Amino acid sequence: MREEYKQITELHQKLQTIYDLVKKYPNDMELGEKIRKYYYDDTETSYIYESPDGGKTVYRRKFNDHETSRELVKDKSQIDLFPLKA
Secondary structure, three states: HHHHHHHHHHHHHHHHHHHHHHHHOHHHHHHHHHHHHHHHOOOOOEEEEEEEOOOOOOEEEEEEOOOOOEEOOOOOOOOOOOOOOO
């Protein structure tokens, strides 16, 4: 019973967040962006990888997050799996 109450409380909080976003962003485009951001923040974390210098320096940011700053990728072992062809 306690677990059910916890789930209901969590769902109520999520629904309230959506209601608040609808009130705050009456423009459909802005609202859609905020809802997608809320969804992606609440689910799995996906990243966009960017390199301003052809792969020497690599940054990542959360998918669909244009507001927070990007972070430097220090472990480049995954990047080397698919080398760029010259």
